[in-house]
Structures are given as structure tokens and as C-alpha cells.
Amino acid sequence: MSSTYLGMPAVPVYGSGNLHTAEPFPVAARRELDNEQLRANLGHATHTIRDKRLRVVAELPDWEELREAGSATKAAVMARLPELLEQFEENFTARGGVIHWARDAAEANEIVRDLIRDAGADEVVKVKSMATQEIGLNEYLEEHGISAFETDLAELIVQLDHDKPSHILVPAIHKNRSQIRDIFLREMPDVDPNLTDTPARLAEAARLHLRRKFLSAKVAISGANFALADTGTLAVVESEGNGRMCLTLPETLITVMGVEKLLPSWTDLEVFMQLLPRSSTGERMNPYTSLWTGVTEGDGPQNVHLVLLDNGRSAALADERGRSALHCIRCSACMNVCPVYERTGGHAYGSTYPGPIGAILSPLLTGITSEENASLPYASSLCGACYDACPVKINIPEILVHLRSEDVQSRRGTKKVPGQMDVAMKAASWMMGSGRRMALVEKALPLGKLAAGPDRKIKKLPGIAAGWTRSRDLPAPPAQSFRDWWAKEHEDTASKEQA
């Protein structure tokens, strides 16, 4: 089994579903910026989780070694993906599981619908899963007369309010407790009318609301955090126990998972289960992790299915400078440190995948030529905080820059009128492409100094760059360019040496 493919390189096939923004990022971001509650809640949430994460990460003397191992493991998975998928399939099937392959969102949805019908069910319980959000499964099932009940507390809140998640870890963070109480009073038929807004009471209401559903559900749907090729095992990481309920009690379990979630072996989990909880919730370990390998007689679901999803992942894999975006373990650490995400929130990114990882993953899955997603790689100030926080060391800034240049390239030769960013990028590459031109531009630097006020800050840049100066002041460029300084220093040194 060689992973080198000798056929013709194919045209990448991109993904569909909830991966596209409905509008360009700057437009959505501008609207979301007006939502003060969102911004306050998000600021509080990201800072709290960030501090917790730093504390528990600092506890481990071997954190960097774990990151190194995690990063290399994921690179190895990508290099060997076809072979590992076949190995996983063989093991999962040998233990009584059934594998289904889905080229895109539509195909995955159909497979799941048919499996539910085969089980004779018209409702299902669901564990939080980004893959099923990506393919728009709930909406699809509803159109086909099947009710899907989200069981994760935050997902339940979002679903009851007919809203969308705003953060991948705490999807309802844009709502406060009294809003949640109002949603429960309005949408839960069996709720105690005297419900207060203390979090413990709200959690209790969710418990009562879902208890009967859990105990009587015939079919459950889950995602998976990891799949182990050498044993055919799947893993789900969670906190509330809703995952255990779904994974244990129904007769039929259908898991939907992107092909990139594989790990080569069981022992690799010892690395990832140290990286994930600490990076994600800032806990030493999440309350519950479930692992299952096919079917176990007398324990848990007896019909176990897995839908393996491509939906643009093969296209992302084909981009050798972008493929490491597939290493993502969805911890959300990059979101929590991102100054852009903190202000705009998750909704502005449109896709299921928000924040820095979303800004690279969504366009990789849909193709950069997708008109709206093409603006995502610009949704960053390239400060690099995401790279430092990422437990599997995805170099997000580097991929952002790569995708920006892909975007500019893809517009060449098309009839599209070049946008402001294209012009800026083209000008930048022309200018930086030649030392002589660069030197000329730097000569203009003292002018920039004049544009700055007496406090040496530039308050407002024109055009597209205005986005940056709106939230922060740019320091004025130095009076002397590096190039000039170097030349002068060099001259000085040279003359000193001569003396």
C-alpha cells in the first residue's frame, strides 16, 4: 500500500454546506461590532478561558514536547491518510461497525436520513458535532420529517432559539442567563413556570427536559474527536454526560466524521488527550471521554455506523502549503486569543468554523475562488497569537498569507474589477520585488511621519486599511528607514575600519 498516487493529478473537488459566508467578512463584521452584548460576553469568555488555559498549560513541564509530538503525528497522518483510512475501515468493520463514505454534504445527509429510516425512527438525539453542523444535517432532517434534538446545553439553547453558534466551545456565549431563562420558558413545553435564571436551575431544567428523550431514543447521532486506525476505535470528548447518554443508550449510533480526524494508533491518544482539554476548556481533563470500537455485545448500541466525510478535505489536502489546517483538533484556543474574533464574534465568519482556523479552513474547503470566503484570509492582523496557542502548532499566519496571495492570483485574468485589496497587494509585490523601488518608497517615509500627529501616531489610514486604524493607532514609521540606517551604519563601520 503506497500513498503515492500515480494517476493524473485531479482537479480538487470542493466542499458544500455551511462553509460559506452569506456576505463578505467586512460587512458581517461591521454589523456584529454593533452588538455590544456579544462583544462584552465574548471578551469576558475569551479572557477567562485564556487565563485558565495558561495556568494549566504552565503546570506541564513537557507541554512543548507534547505539542511537537502532536504536530508531527498529524503531519504523518496527512502523509499517510488513504492508507490509514483503509486500516481504520478494516478494524472498525471487523468489530461489527459499518462504514459509509460521503463525497459531500448532500451525500452525507442522505446516508444519515436513510439510516434513521431503516431504524424505524422519526426523531434522534444528537451530541454536539461540528461535522453535522458543517453539512447542515438538522435542517435537512427537518425537511424530511425527522426531528433532531441537540443535547449539549449550549447547543440546546441555540437550537431552541433558532439561532446559530457563536463559538465552537461555548456556542451560546452570546446569550446571558436571563435570555436563556426566557428561551426555556418560551420553548420548553414541560418547563417549571417559576424557573429562575441561576445557572444551576437552568442546567436542571435542561436535564429534566432531555431525560425522557435520552431514555427512549432509538437513534443517536454524534461526531468524533478522534479515530484510531490501528484498532478501529472512535472517541468523543465532552463534559455534561449528554454524550455518554447518546453513545450508550440508543440501539443505533450514527457518527459523522471528517476523514482528517484519524490518528495512527491508540498510544497517540495519550498525546492528544493531554493537549485537547487543557487547550480547550483550560481543564486538566474534561469530565467525560468515551471510546468505542465497533459493537460490544450487551453494552451500548448494537448498530454502529460511521459516515466518513470528504466535503472539501481532499481539496485542502491537495494544497501543500495549506494542508496543515487539517491538523486542527477544534480546541478553540486560537479563537480565544484572536483580537479580531474577540471583537466580531463567531457569526461574522459565516461558516461553521470561525476565528483564525475558520479564516483558513473555510476557504481551503470551499476554494479561495468562492467569492465571499475569499475575504476571510484578510480577517486577521497577523499578530501570530493563534500560532503560539495552537496545541498542534498550525502556522495559521503563514497559511493566511499564502491564501491571500492565492486569492490575488485567482483574480488575475478574470474580468472581475480588482478590489482595493488586490491593488494594494499588487502594489506591495511590485514595490517589494525590487530593492531599488523599495529604496525609493522608503525615501517617502518622512512624509508618513508628517501625516502622523505630534504624538507620533497615525490616526487614520485611507481605504481598506482604515479597518486597522479604527481599533488601534499605528505607530508612525521611523524617521529613518532600516535600509538607510544600514547603509549609514555600514559606511560608518567601513570608515572606522579604514581609520
Add this chain to the structure above:
Amino acid sequence: MSARTEILDRLRSALHDAPEAPEIPRKYRHSSGMNEEELIELLRDRLLDYKAGVSVVDEASVPAKVAELLKGETSYVVPAGLDERWTALAPGRVVDSPEEPLSVEELDGIDAVVTGCAAAVAETGTIILDGSPGQGRRACSLIPDHHVCLVRAGDIYGVLPEAVRRLDVTHPLTWISGPSATSDIELQRVEGVHGPRRLDVVIIRS
């Protein structure tokens, strides 16, 4: 072409540049080098942080401790294979066995569950159940609202890699680190959602 063939073909052609799978550096800790007392202390500290109850006892005091923890519960389930002496002093025992499994409704009517475990990880405060005799099927340790878990000190490992290397992953595994919890409302942690709302861990000194 089947979806399977097509996806595998797409993935193979995506690797047109034939990237090499790097060696995986495993320089992280594989053991903690702690002695039994240190392991017990660390596990206890971590579990208390998760708001679990923790007691450390000698083997002879287990039955009294279990009875004390189950005081007030009218019934509790034990999976077949759990040492009977451990629950000898606590009335209300119901046994769940592969031959005579309880229904979901029956389990829902039972207040508590007492199980053993396959391993524990001190550094992360994690108890691991693998469905062997004395630990039972997964529904047993999930539906009753109060879980009393007995951990032999010899089964405590310092760091996760030590425990992982001693487990058989083809068993259904449940890793438990404290009672069920959520932080979904304004990030305020609330213990007890759908899983057992109370977790008591009894550590047995060897």
C-alpha cells in the same frame, strides 16, 4: 465509481507531492516516578478540584465507608463481579449481570451505583472504566445519579501515557474526571447535568 473509491482517489492525488511522514518525537514524560502516597495525594487533590468526594481507606474499612456514602439512598446497583464484601454493610443492593441485565427504566429508578475501575490517572484526576467484571456495562455507571467508585492504589498511575499503555482500547472505555459539569451559561461551572451529579471516589491503600 463508488464514493469510497472516489474519495480515496481524490486523497491519493491530493498527495501529488508525496510528502514524507515525519518521525514522531516522543520526548514527553512517560512516567511520573511518584510513590504510592504521592500518587494518592495528587489524585485526591485533582478530584477535589472537580468537586468529587474523596476518601482514602484501608481495605478493611471499605464496607463501612461504602455504607456511609450510600446512607440516604434507597437502592444502588452493582455490576456482577464486584467484590461482595465491599457492599456488605449497605442495604438496597441490586445486581446487574450480562445474564440478567436491568432495563433502562429499572436503572432510572435506582439511586446510586458502586463500581470498581480499570485505572486512574493522578495528574489529571481521571478514573477509567473498561467494562470488565466489577465495572459493568456503560449504562450502569451513567443512569443512577450518584456514582461511588472504588480505586485500588495499585491502579493509580502518575501520567496519562502510563495508564494508556496498560489498557485494552477494544473494550468500551469511559474516562471520568469529576461529576458531570457544564460551563455553558456565562461560563459559570455547574456540577451535575446529565451524568451522575455526585461522584464519590474511595481510594483503597494497598
